[in-house]
Amino acid sequence: xxxxxxxxxxxxxxxxxxxxxxxxxxxxxxxxxxxxxxxxxxxxxxxxxxxxxxxxxxxxxxxxxxxxxxxxxxxxxxxxxxxxxxxxxxxxxxxxxxxxxxxxxxxxxxxxxxxxxxxxxxxxxxxxxxxxxxxxxxxxxxxxxxxxxxxxxxxxxxxxxxxxxxxxxxxxxxxxxxxxxxxxxxxxxxxxxxxxxxxxxxxxxxxxxxxxxxxxxxxxxxxxxxxxxxxxxxxxxxxxxxxxxxxxx
Amino acid sequence: xxxxxxxxxxxxxxxxxxxxxxxxxxxxxxxxxxxxxxxxxxxxxxxxxxxxxxxxxxxxxxxxxxxxxxxxxxxxxxxxxxxxxxxxxxxxxxxxxxxxxxxxxxxxxxxxxxxxxxxxxxxxxxxxxxxxxxxxxxxxxxxxxxxxxxxxxxxxxxxxxxxxxxxxxxxxxxxxxxxxxxxx
Numbered sequence: 334x335x336x337x338x339x340x341x342x343x344x345x346x347x348x349x350x351x352x353x354x355x356x357x358x359x360x361x362x363x364x365x366x367x368x369x370x371x372x373x374x375x376x377x378x379x380x381x382x383x384x385x386x387x388x389x390x391x392x393x394x395x396x397x398x399x400x401x402x403x404x405x406x407x408x409x410x411x412x413x414x415x416x417x418x419x420x421x422x423x424x425x426x427x428x429x430x431x432x433x434x435x436x437x438x439x440x441x442x443x444x445x446x447x448x449x450x451x452x453x454x455x456x457x458x459x460x461x462x463x464x465x466x467x468x469x470x471x472x473x474x475x476x477x478x479x480x481x482x483x484x485x486x487x488x489x490x491x492x493x494x495x496x497x498x499x500x501x502x503x504x505x506x507x508x509x510x511x512x513x514x515x516x517x518x519x520x521x522x523x524x525x526x527x528x529x530x531x532x533x534x535x536x537x538x539x540x541x542x543x544x545x546x547x548x549x550x551x552x553x554x555x556x557x558x559x560x561x562x563x564x565x566x567x568x569x570x571x572x573x574x575x576x577x578x579x580x581x582x
Numbered sequence: 583x584x585x586x587x588x589x590x591x592x593x594x595x596x597x598x599x600x601x602x603x604x605x606x607x608x609x610x611x612x613x614x615x616x617x618x619x620x621x622x623x624x625x626x627x628x629x630x631x632x633x634x635x636x637x638x639x640x641x642x643x644x645x646x647x648x649x650x651x652x653x654x655x656x657x658x659x660x661x662x663x664x665x666x667x668x669x670x671x672x673x674x675x676x677x678x679x680x681x682x683x684x685x686x687x688x689x690x691x692x693x694x695x696x697x698x699x700x701x702x703x704x705x706x707x708x709x710x711x712x713x714x715x716x717x718x719x720x721x722x723x724x725x726x727x728x729x730x731x732x733x734x735x736x737x738x739x740x741x742x743x744x745x746x747x748x749x750x751x752x753x754x755x756x757x758x759x760x761x762x763x764x765x766x
Contacts, residue, residue, distance in 0.1 A: 339746065339749065339750055339753060340718070342699065342753060343699075343703070343714065343718045343746075343749060344718045344719070346699055346700060346703065347614075347618055347703070347715060347718050347719040348614075348719065350617075350618065350700060350703075351613075351614035351615075351617045351618055351719065352614075353623075354610075354613040354614050354617050354623055354626060355610055355613070357613055357623060357626070357627050358609050358610055358613060360627070361609065361613065361627045361630050361631055362602065362605050362609060362634075364627075364631050365605070365630075365631050365634045365635055365638075366598070366602075368631065368635055369598075369635060369638055369639075372635075372639070435734070435735075440645070453643070453645055453648075454648070454653075454729060455732065457640065457643035470640070470643065470653070470656065470657065471633075471636060471656055471657030471660040471661070472660060473660050473661075473663055473664035473667070474664060475664055475667055476664075562732060
């Protein structure tokens with residue numbers, strides 16, 4: 334059979350097979366609107382938050398303050414350039430997945446104390462209080478969790494937190510280890526592996542000195558089968574994590 | 583009205599009329615693709631419902647300078663897979679024809695002629711079936727499908743090739759059988 338004929342036959346069959354679904358279209362939409370109304374009336378957790386503009390305005394104020402404070406010194410001039418560079422709205426990086434290289438576009442997420450670049454084709458950021466969570470878009474509910482959480486602990490060094498994690502996670506994981514890392518981000522890493530089945534949980538805690546006596550705790554959670562996908566993508570995002578200096582720095 | 587205008591209205595004003603218009607643009611093919619992937623129109627309706635609800639509440643995460651359709655289908659395919667993982671009965675094409683489709687005589691002839699191919703598409707492993715459905719029913723390019731499925735382009739090409747090879751064999755057997763019958 335010629336390739337063109339095969340293609341055309343598959344197209345025809347799939348269209349014919351599914352043409353009667355149009356009778357479901359109106360009913361489906363009624364259900365969608367009904368559910369949305371229900372959720373909105375009930376104040377469901379899916380409801381949109383209006384937090385972003387506040388955070389954005391605070392960042393702008395901090396950056397203006399930092400810029401004003403450091404602009405008069407020589408090192409300050411260099412620092413301003415760095416801040417500007419940090420705030421490029423988009424970045425293109427090359428990443429390798431399953432042995433294949435690909436170019437991806439990352440977009441800036443600005444927070445009070447740090448910035449990170451996210452591949453928004455795959456992930457979005459959700460913020461609750463002081464915890465920021467990076468989650469895959471449209472991820473199925475019945476698979477094990479995939480997330481990267483960024484939070485800060487004041488007055489605790491990476492070493493202290495690593496020691497605490499090594500004690501508290503012993504019973505949770507089959508393998509639990511600690512390493513000092515330079516890549517993807519200079520940090521102390523505590524990582525736990527839950528086993529060797531496809532859905533075994535993997536957690537990687539990157540403990541980054543926040544330069545103010547505290548620690549950024551960045552927790553990646555995924556499962557064994559997602560190591561080559563989300564695991565690699567999360568590490569690539571971490572390469573773009575930068576701490577925003579405070580006014581005292 | 584184009585996607586960007588509709589999406590802007592939904593993002594800025596939670597505009598439900600714009601949301602309905604968006605659904606009218608994409609709902610039909612979303613239902614078709616979900617039916618082909620799940621093999622069941624009621625599961626397809628569930629998947630499309632969940633997809634559009636997610637879109638409505640997560641639209642703020644969508645970047646207006648990106649194409650909307652691949653984003654929608656990424657969510658839709660994930661929903662289909664979630665529903666399939668939850669289990670339920672498998673609908674075979676013979677049941678589907680019997681229960682769902684009022685066929686013209688010409689259609690009946692075509693269905694009979696290619697019944698084996700229908701079954702073959704439905705029986706493909708989902709890793710081969712979903713790319714085939716997105717390509718031949720969804721009208722996506724290979725690069726777009728690889729992004730929707732979050733897989734490498736070469737992996738996608740290999741999955742499409744394997745799927746097509748299986749379907750080709752079925753059609754070739756059909757042709758052989760028909761030729762033999764004609765000779766008799």
